[in-house]
Amino acid sequence: MNSGSQKREREQRQKLQHFLTDLALLGSLQGFQYFQPWLRGREELLLTIVNEDSGWRSPGFAVSQASSLISSSSSSSTSSTYSLASDPGSPLPGDKQGPRQGTQGPQPGQQHTPRPQHHVQKGSSDAHLLPASPSEREITVPEVNCTLFLLAGYAKYGRPYAWIRSNHERLVNIGGTDSMVKDTPMKLKSITDWGSKEVRVWDIVNELVCLCTIPSPTNPFTLDMRYLKSLPLPERFLSSGALLNFLEKYVVYGNRDELHYNKVLEEVKTLRRLHVQTLSEVQRQQCRVDKPVSPAIPEPVKEE
Template identity: 30%
Template sequence: MYNIIFFQIFHFFKVFIKLYKYRTSKQHKNRERMDQENKKLLLQFQGEMLRIGTVVGFKHFSMTLQGREEMLLKIKTSSKIHALPPESSFLLAAYARYHSPYVWLRSENQVLLKMTRTVNPDNPLNLQSVQNWKNGTIHVWDVIQELVQYCHNTTDVNPFDVNLNHFYSLKNKAEQYLSTAAMINCLQKILLASQPNVHVTKSISKDIYKLTKVHFQGLETLVQTKSIPILKQYEESQMNRPSKSLPWASNYASSPSKLSPNLWAQQTKPPWM
């Protein structure tokens, strides 16, 4: 009888250990899969930071890249909110060791800390866009949009308003051509990926239309003045390219009058005859 009881207890522990190992292994695999997915999303987020961080000409904010994982964001605050400073600085970072993007306030702004329900100023801001990031539908411009709306204390503002005077004032047509192309591409991605509200969508679409006109006007000027580097290189290569004359044509050009008709015909015979 004791042997039977001992056998049953032994069998129970054996089954329990197998179940425990199976569960632990499954949790480990799930954790690895989630880590891989988070890593992929973070790399995508870092890539978006690199692309949008080089775009210049937004009305409400400016960006400065500080390596692959950091971007300094300066946002102009609304003049209607007297408690806020004229400009607020943020550090938008996507550190690999944290497995998630975060935003830190880098200027004295107690109002924004209260608005974002952030107790400790040394901690990352409590942003809805960052919390929803792991869903895979949040992009860099969604985080920027939320910050601009906080700084203006309204959701009606278009965070991506373009400072058109910046592009009009560019005297270098090549710089104007490239900068407008970068801004148009950025705005198109924002429209396609984030699908903002109707007001923001109309405002962005108008800016894209105006920038496209400036872009092609600059391109037309560059073509007319032959100021596009690749066109210059092509024309120079064509001018310096030696002319390829056919051997039978060169023989004829030498002195056809000194050759007898038969000999001249043999030496100047084209290769296809």
């Protein structure tokens, strides 16, 4: 191996390490409106994404509690509403002719920009890139009106991949077994660009949210302020600080040409005000707790 190849290999390893650092940071956060991350191990993150934006509130727990029966019935109703079978983000496990076009378009009042078709090349090795956590052993089920994804950066693959874990019939209609679809990585533009561009974890999340949520949100990283304000004071302080750290990192390193970049800036300002206000409340509460209590002075005994 020549020095040029070794240098590229080192750069790719370092790039993957940065991705895993971002993955761990994202996995510790709660309070986004359109998605909910849950870190599972050093290399894996489960991402629950809202299917239809109807004023959905982000839940206050990390693991989904919806039953598979409810989730299944919900996915049936959403799949009949809109089909994304021609999306570039659809998983295409060895389908030579590409996905079939969906039969229905968006309902009145919904806006959705058509995306160009992407196809898996014949003989693509992507079909053999299995996740470390096979879908048949997946115990997490998504919330109602949500789709579950597995996002991972395995060292053995040297780059991130995303697998769909539920409601795949909403996005693809290509036949085959459920496990074949769920254990084949999705054909995402952000992941395709990994080798030639600076791709961060928020780029993949952005693409998945815009792929999955209908109508596509103007800001995939919109915060659920009602949820944050409902948290107990210490938890609100920690959560707002962690979210602020992530979004400020996005502001510094994110793509400023993205249409939602300025909206993220607005979220940062709002979140910063909440964080400072919460800090003041925490300090006032602490002062009340630490305030010394003057000892009671006994009354003098009157002599008879």
